[in-house]
Amino acid sequence: MLEEFLSASRRVDADLQRAAAERRWVDAERAAHTLKSMARMVGAVELAEACALVEGGAAGALPPDAVEAVARRVVQAQGAVKACLL
Numbered sequence: 001m002l003e004e005f006l007s008a009s010r011r012v013d014a015d016l017q018r019a020a021a022e023r024r025w026v027d028a029e030r031a032a033h034t035l036k037s038m039a040r041m042v043g044a045v046e047l048a049e050a051c052a053l054v055e056g057g058a059a060g061a062l063p064p065d066a067v068e069a070v071a072r073r074v075v076q077a078q079g080a081v082k083a084c085l086l
Contacts, residue, residue: 002085005042009035013078016054020071028067029058035074039081047077 016031036051050073057067 002042005038006082006085009038009078009081012038013074016051016074017071020054020058020068023064025058025060025064025067028071029055032058032071032074042081044077044081047074047081050074050077 012031012035016028016035019025019027019031032051032054036048036055039045039048039051050070053062053070054067054074056062057070062070
């Protein structure tokens with residue numbers, strides 16, 4: 001299950017980062033929501049919280065530059081989860 005999480009979360013994270021960089025907020029929100037749900041299933045709380053911030057920000061709660069900054073936080077949290085699981 002954890003191997004599947006790592007594999008799938010990498011793909012979703014890449015989608016999220018690309019959407020945020022291209023300022024495609026609907027796609028960023030969708031990817032953040034998906035990754036948040038996946039992170040919660042494996043107990044990756046910090047990653048889930050970072051995704052929730054991106055999800056809310058992409059929906060209009062944050063200015064675009066802040067969404068991009070929070071999306072970078074997702075990358076850091078994703079790295080921490082990967083380090084713990086490998």
